[in-house]
Amino acid sequence: MGLPDSTARARELGAELRHARETIGLSGVEMARRLGWSHSKVSRMESGQRSASEVDTAIYLSSCGVARAELERLLELARQADDGYWVRPHGQALPDELRSLVIQESTATSITSFELSRINGLLQTEEYAREIVRNSAAVPTDGVQLRVEARMARQSLLRRYRPPRLLFYVHEQALRLPVGGARVMHEQLLQLVFVTSLPHCSIRVVPTATGAHPGLSGPFRLMQDAEHRPMVYVENETASLFLESPEDVSTYRRILARLAELALDEGQSRAWLAELASEYDRAEDGSRCPHPSTPV
Structure with missing residues (x-):
C-alpha cells in the first residue's frame, strides 16, 4: 500500500484549520456536529489527507469566527494547486x-x-x-x-x-x-x-x-x-x-x-x-x- 495522498500545502492548511478550531475550544467531534459533517471529514481535512476545497475552508473558518484578513489568507492557501x-x-x-x-x-x-x-x-x-x-x-x-x-x-x-x-x-x-x-x-x-x-x-x-x-x-x-x-x-x-x-x-x-x-x-x-x-x-x-x- 502506498503512502497517503497528502501534500505540504494540504498539511499546512490542515494545521491552520485545527488551530482555528482549538482556539474556540471545540473538539473534532464537536466541530463536525456544528458543521453537519462527518468526524472523518473534519479529521482528514485537518491532517491534510483530504484536500480542503475553498468552499469547505470558508465554511469551516467562518464557523470558527476567524477574522476577515486571516480568512482571506487561508482561502488563498486553499486555492493553490497541488502540482508538485x-x-x-x-x-x-x-x-x-x-x-x-x-x-x-x-x-x-x-x-x-x-x-x-x-x-x-x-x-x-x-x-x-x-x-x-x-x-x-x-x-x-x-x-x-x-x-x-x-x-x-x-x-x-x-x-x-x-x-x-x-x-x-x-x-x-x-x-x-x-x-x-x-x-x-x-x-x-x-x-x-x-x-x-x-x-x-x-x-x-x-x-x-x-x-x-x-x-x-x-x-x-x-x-x-x-x-x-x-x-x-x-x-x-x-x-x-x-x-x-x-x-x-x-x-x-x-x-x-x-x-x-x-x-x-x-x-x-x-x-x-x-x-x-x-x-x-x-x-x-x-x-x-x-x-x-x-x-x-
Whole structure:
C-alpha cells in the first residue's frame, strides 16, 4: 500500500484549520456536529489527507469566527494547486519564520541537508546566526534580534523527545568562511563538534579538493516521514520551494548519493572539525583566516 495522498500545502492548511478550531475550544467531534459533517471529514481535512476545497475552508473558518484578513489568507492557501511545486514567498520574514517549513520539519522522521556556503540554521550559534541575519538584504536593522530568536527557537528540533534523524552535509568552504571573525567561528566549530556527539545527528564534510560536484546547484534538504511522501525544500533570499514530485525527489537523492561518496565519513569529519576549531582558537583576530590541512 502506498503512502497517503497528502501534500505540504494540504498539511499546512490542515494545521491552520485545527488551530482555528482549538482556539474556540471545540473538539473534532464537536466541530463536525456544528458543521453537519462527518468526524472523518473534519479529521482528514485537518491532517491534510483530504484536500480542503475553498468552499469547505470558508465554511469551516467562518464557523470558527476567524477574522476577515486571516480568512482571506487561508482561502488563498486553499486555492493553490497541488502540482508538485509549491512556492512560499518570505515577504519580510526569513525562512526560519515560515510556518510551512516549521510544520514539515516537525513531522519529519529524517532530514538530510546540504549547505554550500554557510552552516545550516539548525546548527548555528547565536552569534554566528546574528552575523548571517544582520547581513541579509531582507532584514531591517531593528528586526535582526527577532529573526535570530526565531532561528534559535527552531533548534528545539534537535532536543525533542523523539527527534528526527539528522544528517548534515556541509562543504569545506562554508566552514572556512570567517563569519563574525575567529572567535565566533571557534565557538561555532565547537558547537558542530558537540552536535556530532548526539546519537541522532551526523555531520559530514565535503572537501574543497573534490572539485566540481552535483551540489554546486545550491543548498537543499530532503525531509521524510513514515506517513507522507518525501519532499525536497529549497530556499533563496525571497522565497522557498517545496518539491514533491517523485522525479524531483529522485534527482536530489542522486545528488545526496554522490555527496556520500565524496564526503569524509563521520569520524574523519569530527576530527577535522575539531582541528579547524583549534586553528580558529589560535588565530590572533577576526581578520585572519585559519589554514588547517585539507580534509583527506
